[in-house]
Amino acid sequence: MRILFLGETYRADALTWMRGVEKESGVKICTMEVPFAPSRLKRLVYFLKFFFRIAFSSGEKWDIVMAERSTSYGFFALFVQSKIRVVAQQGITDAYPETGFSGVYKRFVQRLVYKRVDLIHAWGYVMTYAMVECGADPSKIMTLPKGINLNLYSHVRPFEFNNTIPIGIVTRSLSSIYNHHDILNAFKILKDRGVNVICWIVGGGVLEKELRDLVSTLDIKDRVVLQGKIDNDLLPEKLIKSDFYIAVPETEGVSASLFEAMSTGCFPIVTDLPSNRAFIRSGINGFLVPVHSPTRLADAIQEFLEEPERFSNGILSNRRYVEENVNFEENMKLIFKEYLRLLANKNKKCVV
Known part of the structure; x- marks a missing residue:
């Protein structure tokens, strides 16, 4: 199995998602991302170069492509040769800011992405409203947080300050x-x-x-x-x-x-x-x-x-x-099980 992640790999949320999929699949995920640039103009240039790299690549084929944020990497995922495409909405809506030209074109891109991907991740129900408003098929939406590793995040007794000064x-x-x-x-x-x-x-x-x-x-x-x-x-x-x-x-x-x-x-x-x-x-x-x-x-x-x-x-x-x-172990098992189900269905269609 070959899995590609499109997104900012330094982000904790992205790392959690990738680690969970790697653990469940036993596969090392390949990654691609746009280099960071403080200048908006320079970042736009990087995004254009990244798009051409994706769109006119040598034809690498993947089983699963995972993309973070529907209005950027989710859009790039549409040009990757992959059996299934999974996109995760990052905020309550990826079309932010919602006003002005930016809001208009981002909603357009979001609508296009949601119609063409195989699975849309909502890490909570509050995110699903914007998805449906942008034309997402509810049957494509999986509402489940990635979870956190409860072995690392142990609980301490409440209202007993750990320090002399809170x-x-x-x-x-x-x-x-x-x-x-x-x-x-x-x-x-x-x-x-x-x-x-x-x-x-x-x-x-x-x-x-x-x-x-x-x-x-x-x-x-x-x-x-x-x-x-x-x-x-x-x-x-x-x-x-x-x-x-x-x-x-x-x-x-x-x-x-x-x-x-x-x-x-x-x-x-x-x-x-x-x-x-x-x-x-x-x-x-x-x-x-x-x-x-x-x-x-x-x-x-x-x-x-x-x-x-x-x-x-x-x-x-x-x-x-x-x-x-929000148990990482349990939730990632369910998430990857859904990936496998979609992949099996896609493989059946290819055989037919």
Whole structure:
């Protein structure tokens, strides 16, 4: 069996998906991706070169091609010679931003991709609405998270802080969509209020220097530690040592990062988006806060720190949910079993 992955292989979500398929198939996956470039123009050039490489390749044939994001790599997958094509939507919709010319052409591409691929991954039900609106056949949609390795993400007892000073953790890449500026401003507010708390920001990205400068400007070097990019295998230990988790993007699909936090007993404080509402009941097993509101974020952190034992049942329910619904071993078996079913059906049609 030959399997090809089209997507950004440095992303934790992509690595999880590939590792699961490799484990179940016993096959080493080949990968192709567009080189990273901070310049939009340069990235466009890279995408065009990548397209021509795919479209006019030497005719390599694959059994399965897996592609991440319907509006880019999913489109490229249509030009790969493969028996079955699988595309995973990355956000609540891949047609983002939804307004203007960008939204129009991305929905066009998305509609084309969804009509021609064999399987569409929705890592959660909240993602399926955009798929159906863009013409996806519901019978092609598989709604199941990839899952997380529960052997790595062990659970700690709730409301017992692991540290003399409580620690919050941020694990999203340092890009504008994740609004790290708002998080830094929230910790400035907490410092001004005299709330003793530390924030670990784990990850790398184009905004790293800008964020380090802002930490200095806000005079919160004693509160915020930018730890840079770390190996994904070291992340569980960081989460286990932390007390609460923060993520405040303005758009979100089904976040594996949220599941990782829930599994370790980190209390989630996340933006009030449909995708997060599917898992978080605000004030019970986490807090939902408005987008671009450092003050409300600071209020939520302070409320948790003042009475953490109030949320113990919610924290325990988070772990139970992950164990029952987001188990990497079980979910990847089901996912690859579906790949094999589609492949068998395609092979039968080829024989006939």
